[in-house]
Amino acid sequence: MQESQIDWTFLVMAAPFLAAFVAPLLKRLLGSGASWILAAAPAAMFVYFLGLIAPVASGSVIANGFAWAPSLQINFSYRLDGLSLLFALLVSGIGTFILIYAGAYLKGHAHQGRFFSFILLFMGAMQGLVLADDFMTLFVFWELTSITSFLLIGFDHTREAARRAALQALVITAGGGLCLLAGLLMMTGLVGVHSMTEAIALGSSFAENPYYLPVLILLLGGAFTKSAQFPFHSWLANAMEAPTPVSAYLHSATMVKAGVYLLLRVHPFMGETVPWMTILPLFGGATLLAGTLLALRQTDLKLILAYTTVASLGLLVMLTGTSNETAILGALVYLLAHSLFKGGLFMMAGSVDHEAGTRDLRELGGLGLKMPVTFLSGLVLAWAMGGLFVTLGFFAKEAMYEGLLHGEGTTPVTLGVAVVGNGLMFAAAFAVGLLPFIGKRPENLSGAHEGPIGLWIGPLVLACLSVAGIVFAAFTQEALIGPTLAAVAGARPHPDLSYAIHVNEAFAASCVTWAIGILALLALRPVRRGLAASLDAIGWGPDRGFDQLVNGLTNGSAAVTRFIQNGDLERYLSITFTVLALALIVPLVVFGEWPHVPETFALAPHEWAVMGLAAVGLVAVIVAENRLTAIVSLGIQGFAVALIYMLFGAPDLSFTQFMVETLSVVILALVMTRLSLMTADRRNYFQRAKDGTIALACGIGTAALLIAVTNQPFDSRLSDFFAEHSRTIAHGRNIVNVIIVDFRGLDTLGEIAVVMITGLAILALLRFPAPWRPTRAVEEEK
Amino acid sequence: MEGPLALLVGCFFASAIYLMLSDSLIRILLGVTILANAVNLLIFTAGRIVKEVPPIIPEDAMVPPIATANPLPQALILTAIVISFSFFAFLLVLVFRTYQGLGTDKTGKMHMAEEPGDPVPPRGY
Numbered sequence: 001m002q003e004s005q006i007d008w009t010f011l012v013m014a015a016p017f018l019a020a021f022v023a024p025l026l027k028r029l030l031g032s033g034a035s036w037i038l039a040a041a042p043a044a045m046f047v048y049f050l051g052l053i054a055p056v057a058s059g060s061v062i063a064n065g066f067a068w069a070p071s072l073q074i075n076f077s078y079r080l081d082g083l084s085l086l087f088a089l090l091v092s093g094i095g096t097f098i099l100i101y102a103g104a105y106l107k108g109h110a111h112q113g114r115f116f117s118f119i120l121l122f123m124g125a126m127q128g129l130v131l132a133d134d135f136m137t138l139f140v141f142w143e144l145t146s147i148t149s150f151l152l153i154g155f156d157h158t159r160e161a162a163r164r165a166a167l168q169a170l171v172i173t174a175g176g177g178l179c180l181l182a183g184l185l186m187m188t189g190l191v192g193v194h195s196m197t198e199a200i201a202l203g204s205s206f207a208e209n210p211y212y213l214p215v216l217i218l219l220l221g222g223a224f225t226k227s228a229q230f231p232f233h234s235w236l237a238n239a240m241e242a243p244t245p246v247s248a249y250l251h252s253a254t255m256v257k258a259g260v261y262l263l264l265r266v267h268p269f270m271g272e273t274v275p276w277m278t279i280l281p282l283f284g285g286a287t288l289l290a291g292t293l294l295a296l297r298q299t300d301l302k303l304i305l306a307y308t309t310v311a312s313l314g315l316l317v318m319l320t321g322t323s324n325e326t327a328i329l330g331a332l333v334y335l336l337a338h339s340l341f342k343g344g345l346f347m348m349a350g351s352v353d354h355e356a357g358t359r360d361l362r363e364l365g366g367l368g369l370k371m372p373v374t375f376l377s378g379l380v381l382a383w384a385m386g387g388l389f390v391t392l393g394f395f396a397k398e399a400m401y402e403g404l405l406h407g408e409g410t411t412p413v414t415l416g417v418a419v420v421g422n423g424l425m426f427a428a429a430f431a432v433g434l435l436p437f438i439g440k441r442p443e444n445l446s447g448a449h450e451g452p453i454g455l456w457i458g459p460l461v462l463a464c465l466s467v468a469g470i471v472f473a474a475f476t477q478e479a480l481i482g483p484t485l486a487a488v489a490g491a492r493p494h495p496d497l498s499y500a501i502h503v504n505e506a507f508a509a510s511c512v513t514w515a516i517g518i519l520a521l522l523a524l525r526p527v528r529r530g531l532a533a534s535l536d537a538i539g540w541g542p543d544r545g546f547d548q549l550v551n552g553l554t555n556g557s558a559a560v561t562r563f564i565q566n567g568d569l570e571r572y573l574s575i576t577f578t579v580l581a582l583a584l585i586v587p588l589v590v591f592g593e594w595p596h597v598p599e600t601f602a603l604a605p606h607e608w609a610v611m612g613l614a615a616v617g618l619v620a621v622i623v624a625e626n627r628l629t630a631i632v633s634l635g636i637q638g639f640a641v642a643l644i645y646m647l648f649g650a651p652d653l654s655f656t657q658f659m660v661e662t663l664s665v666v667i668l669a670l671v672m673t674r675l676s677l678m679t680a681d682r683r684n685y686f687q688r689a690k691d692g693t694i695a696l697a698c699g700i701g702t703a704a705l706l707i708a709v710t711n712q713p714f715d716s717r718l719s720d721f722f723a724e725h726s727r728t729i730a731h732g733r734n735i736v737n738v739i740i741v742d743f744r745g746l747d748t749l750g751e752i753a754v755v756m757i758t759g760l761a762i763l764a765l766l767r768f769p770a771p772w773r774p775t776r777a778v779e780e781e782k
Numbered sequence: 783m784e785g786p787l788a789l790l791v792g793c794f795f796a797s798a799i800y801l802m803l804s805d806s807l808i809r810i811l812l813g814v815t816i817l818a819n820a821v822n823l824l825i826f827t828a829g830r831i832v833k834e835v836p837p838i839i840p841e842d843a844m845v846p847p848i849a850t851a852n853p854l855p856q857a858l859i860l861t862a863i864v865i866s867f868s869f870f871a872f873l874l875v876l877v878f879r880t881y882q883g884l885g886t887d888k889t890g891k892m893h894m895a896e897e898p899g900d901p902v903p904p905r906g907y
Binding site (some may be wrong): 621645648703704707727 | 784785786787788789790791792793794795796797798799800801802803804805808810812815816819820822823824826827828829830831832833834835836837838839840841843844845846850851852853854856857859860861863864865867868869870871872874875876878879881887889890905906907
């Protein structure tokens with residue numbers, strides 16, 4: 001990558017982060033009205049990306065970047081093609097309305113400034129993710145979305161449910177992120193591809209690469225967790241714990257679409273293979289059905305919408321998995337439509353909640369006249385979500401059915417799943433967009449009325465766009481969908497995007513879809529009861545599985561800690577010395593280096609006597625029954641050691657050892673006269689045998705090691721150096737002393753420091769009274 | 783030449799470890815004291831043994847005229863003796879205060895920080 005200049009796109013990528021930085025300050029200065037100013041950031045980004053439509057639609061790819069860590073071949077680079085542009089427009093466009101909406105929704109919240117900051121950070125992360133070209137750039141933004149979504153979901157951090165939801169989202173999506181990282185590292189390390197541009201250049205030849213399958217599975221691990229595919233979907237429903245603006249944003253344009261984005265992005269070089277066309281439809285289809293069924297089971301408006309998002313993501317994954325151009329066209333149009341209607345419906349549900357004080361379907365009704373604008377938006381959005389005429393959703397559904405009917409890579413099962421799933425989503429759409437506004441109004445809702453402009457402007461605009469998208473079909477096609485399809489499917493087909501109705505097989509499938517939807521809507525109560533009963537009968541789901549996993553981890557680590565760190569000094573020491581004995585003995589035996597013990601010892605009788613004395617002292621310490629014996633025998637072995645030093649040419653050591661032993665014995669005697677401590681061994685015979693074995697093994701091991709060491713030729717270079725230079729350089733005749741005070745003077749300084757610190761510690765221990773209490777066990781004993 | 787000393791070092795280690803494996807504080811203290819001697823002798827022996835010739839240069843020479851004992855391990859041990867002595871003193875006072883404060887010299891009964899029956903901290907998010 002050549003060095004390049006900072007261009008406008010980099011500034012646009014940085015804009016949300018800068019806005020996040022000033023957001024709390026603006027909030028403090030201007031109150032919740034700051035949202036209108038802050039919304040200028042995404043709005044400006046949106047306008048900037050609108051300006052890029054013309055060059056991108058003409059087929060050019062805008063890319064730029066600079067070296068980030070050249071030694072690791074990591075760059076910070078972006079790549080703007082049709083796909084990136086579509087997502088960038090969605091992120092910034094919907095983000096604008098989300099910010100305005102949040103200004104009204106969270107008005108008066110103590111931490112609104114913080115909320116603005118978080119959501120702008122999230123926006124920036126998402127923006128970076130869809131623009132990133134270099135794999136590491138992509139990964140950094142990918143994880144940044146996980147972290148910022150953690151902050152947003154757990155925004156209401158005083159509630160346990162919110163904390164749990166945030167943690168769950170983080171564990172699942174960041175865990176998937178690690179999969180993605182592994183996959184990307186395989187791409188860079190084993191395949192030698194560092195960016196999307198390079199990977200796309202590989203094209204379909206990558207499918208023959210031996211690393212294709214592992215890379216595919218790892219990337220899918222990242223995409224499926226992020227896009228909440230079954231069985232990783234539970235975090236998305238729990239993310240409803242976040243304030244509504246977050247739900248609306250997370251579910252429509254961002255976060256959950258990141259996984260779908262990744263799949264579409266890698267489709268040119270990973271798609272159209274057997275694993276791709278097996279795994280994706282399988283997981284996508286299962287997610288679609290599970291999502292719709294779970295949605296119809298709910299009564300909470302936001303939860304219904306959350307599960308339909310899961311279902312929509314399943315549909316998108318399934319369609320991407322067919323690798324069939326017409327189906328992918330349907331998926332892309334659906335993606336655009338979904339961002340609009342789902343974002344709008346969430347904001348609408350939040351407005352209802354805000355005004356009526358509840359979002360439970362069973363307690364809502366008859367709000368239509370009280371909240372006409374919200375009702376109108378909700379109806380249009382549901383209309384779009386149901387895929388009815390003159391909406392983007394309608395065209396999306398026709399295109400996907402066309403692809404599934406006549407294209408390659410599909411089966412009748414895929415089509416059936418799509419029809420049933422869409423039908424049930426139709427029911428869910430009108431349950432949310434219609435039911436709260438019609439029927440009899442409960443008494444307690446008489447005070448509900450239309451909210452402030454901030455609350456209804458977002459849903460209204462998005463509802464209008466859902467229709468405008470198809471009314472201005474030529475623009476949608478040429479500017480948005482066409483270039484995106486070119487980026488995903490490689491080819492440049494001309495989709496016939498229009499609101500015209502063609503009566504054909506696809507339309508027949510649509511009619512079946514609507515029939516299913518209307519039936520499900522009419523029978524909503526029994527369907528809900530049946531689903532609830534059967535789900536309760538199963539009684540287990542990934543959500544409970546997550547709790548079990550977390551509890552299992554906590555219990556497991558507690559058990560391991562109790563086992564390893566049980567607070568029993570004897571056990572610690574036993575383990576330590578057993579390992580020491582094994583480490584000493586096993587290598588000597590295994591490598592056949594067990595030393596020969598010399599048969600004759602060239603020692604004079606007085607030397608034997610001294611060593612015998614030491615041995616006697618040791619035995620006496622071990623068997624000592626009272627204090628005096630123990631102290632005296634400890635002294636015996638110490639003085640014997642001093643004598644050994646004396647015999648073997650170390651008078652300095654001998655002198656020091658004599659002094660230290662004398663002092664030790666005196667101090668020990670002084671202290672022990674104050675304590676009525678028994679030195680006798682309290683262990684039973686079994687323990688003695690066990691400890692004796694360990695001790696003996698250590699002793700034998702040490703002796704064997706020492707003999708083996710002394711059997712080796714001696715390297716005397718260092719000692720010779722000191723002998724040679726101690727007089728010539730350091731002017732001292734006692735070589736040991738010269739080493740201590742001169743050559744290794746700093747060591748001696750350290751030694752003195754140790755002695756001083758120990759002295760201080762002893763002083764502290766003796767001077768201050770112990771604040772301790774006797775332990776319970778000891779008290780009981782008394 | 784080093785053989786007998788090596789065996790003696792083994793005895794020192796075995797005795798020290800046997801004492802340290804006990805559950806009585808005072809025996810552990812005795813064990814630690816012996817362990818210090820054991821390690822010092824280990825270093826001493828590993829540096830090879832020369833009988834009765836201390837590493838001292840005569841008045842009229844610039845380098846030792848005959849082979850002397852190895853000065854390097856001696857210097858190391860000299861430092862080690864002093865440090866192990868201060869360690870011994872610290873441990874002794876610690877044993878003393880522990881016994882005064884907790885009223886027991888059995889290591890198995892010292893669990894002031896965490897009683898065995900203490901309830902685990904609450905689980906949650």
